[in-house]
Amino acid sequence: MQSIYAMQQSGTDDLEKQEKFLQASLENIVDLYLIMLSSLVEIRKKEIEYLNLAQKKHLATPEERNPNRRFINNPILVALDENNSLSIALETRKINNWQFNDDTILLLLQVVKQSELYQKYMAKKTVTFEEERFFVADMFSELIAPNEKLYSYLEDFKLTWVDDVPVVNTQILKQLKQMTAEADSIKVPAIYKDIEDRDFAATLFRKTVLNDKELAKEFIDKTPNWDMERIAELDTIIMKMAICEFLKFPSIPLKVTINEYLELAKEYSTPKSSIFINGILDNLIKDFQANDRIKKVGRGLM
Numbered sequence: 001m002q003s004i005y006a007m008q009q010s011g012t013d014d015l016e017k018q019e020k021f022l023q024a025s026l027e028n029i030v031d032l033y034l035i036m037l038s039s040l041v042e043i044r045k046k047e048i049e050y051l052n053l054a055q056k057k058h059l060a061t062p063e064e065r066n067p068n069r070r071f072i073n074n075p076i077l078v079a080l081d082e083n084n085s086l087s088i089a090l091e092t093r094k095i096n097n098w099q100f101n102d103d104t105i106l107l108l109l110q111v112v113k114q115s116e117l118y119q120k121y122m123a124k125k126t127v128t129f130e131e132e133r134f135f136v137a138d139m140f141s142e143l144i145a146p147n148e149k150l151y152s153y154l155e156d157f158k159l160t161w162v163d164d165v166p167v168v169n170t171q172i173l174k175q176l177k178q179m180t181a182e183a184d185s186i187k188v189p190a191i192y193k194d195i196e197d198r199d200f201a202a203t204l205f206r207k208t209v210l211n212d213k214e215l216a217k218e219f220i221d222k223t224p225n226w227d228m229e230r231i232a233e234l235d236t237i238i239m240k241m242a243i244c245e246f247l248k249f250p251s252i253p254l255k256v257t258i259n260e261y262l263e264l265a266k267e268y269s270t271p272k273s274s275i276f277i278n279g280i281l282d283n284l285i286k287d288f289q290a291n292d293r294i295k296k297v298g299r300g301l302m
Contacts, residue, residue: 001264002163003205004237015209019202025160026201030191032154032161033168034095037086039144040136042098042105043112044077050109068122075129075181076136082183089188097157104153112143129181137176145169208237208244215240219280222287234269235277242281246288250297254285 003022012018051072054064071077080086089095098105112118121127121135144150145165154161171189179185192198208215219239242261245252258281265274288294 001234001237001241001268002160004208004241005234007209008233008237015206019205022201022205026191028158028160029164029168030089030188031093031095032158032164033171034086034090034093034188035097035154036145036165036168037080037172038090038095038098039105039108039150040077040140041081041086042102043109043144044072044074044081046102046105046109047113048072070122070127071118074132074136076133076176076179079179079181079183079185083186084184085186085188101153104150107149108144108147111147112139115139115143117142133177133179137173140176141169141173145173204241204244204249207248208241211244211248212240215243218243218284222280222283231276232270232273235265235273238265238269238273239277239280242277243284246285246294250295253296254294258282258285 003018003025006021007015007018051064051067051069054060054067057064117135117138121131124131127135151165154165175186216236238261242257245257246254249257258278261281262274262278265277285294
């Protein structure tokens with residue numbers, strides 16, 4: 001949707017260039033995932049550095065000489081640091097953001113250590129493995145993921161990540177809650193399920209753009225009380241994409257298409273767009289089915 005919108009706004013007809021940008025944006029989600037997950041590793045490393053320096057102070061306090069090491073010994077954080085899948089992916093994709101922006105990591109460490117969550121965790125006499133895991137998951141979801149400075153850094157680094165952050169954070173949180181003490185209990189996920197999944201975005205983009213006028217004609221007659229210039233530009237893009245899926249993607253269920261595009265409308269367009277689009281798409285489906293224009297394959301796809 002954003003790629004089609006950007007293409008229309010720029011007035012360009014360079015389909016190949018915009019398609020490459022689309023694919024690069026999807027691939028970059030992996031980098032965002034690695035940056036977010038590795039922040040946990042880097043926060044622990046900074047705390048280790050701090051404790052080591054504090055111990056070497058000439059006038060170190062008893063607490064500094066014998067610090068509480070529960071945080072740096074947390075089995076989940078240790079497992080992340082020793083995780084081969086994460087280490088290889090960071091090296092392969094040359095993710096070294098925190099080496100050049102350790103001020104953000106130091107800020108996050110400070111936020112963590114000043115939190116009630118951290119204070120309660122460190123004050124417990126003993127902790128179970130489950131408590132260790134829940135602490136890391138809560139630390140990520142409550143203190144790191146919503147941090148405004150981290151969000152601003154990500155936004156400045158790559159603007160397309162603004163919409164990807166919630167998806168990535170949800171995936172990381174899910175994985176953290178399922179981790180064991182084994183170093184490789186967490187795997188860096190593939191961005192695509194298979195080749196068909198990889199090609200889907202480009203195919204949808206290309207089919208929507210190349211059939212722009214034909215797709216627009218499908219709903220123009222269904223909006224007799226609306227001047228096309230009065231319909232929000234994003235609404236027209238959303239409807240074209242949905243119609244494209246109805247007619248040209250036989251493996252996608254109608255309900256899935258409708259639900260996904262209504263969510264897009266709620267998130268990105270006007271307050272009333274989802275109601276308007278739902279009405280148009282519902283009428284179109286009835287018309288397409290009456291004229292036997294929808295060909296879906298597989299059980300339950302209609």
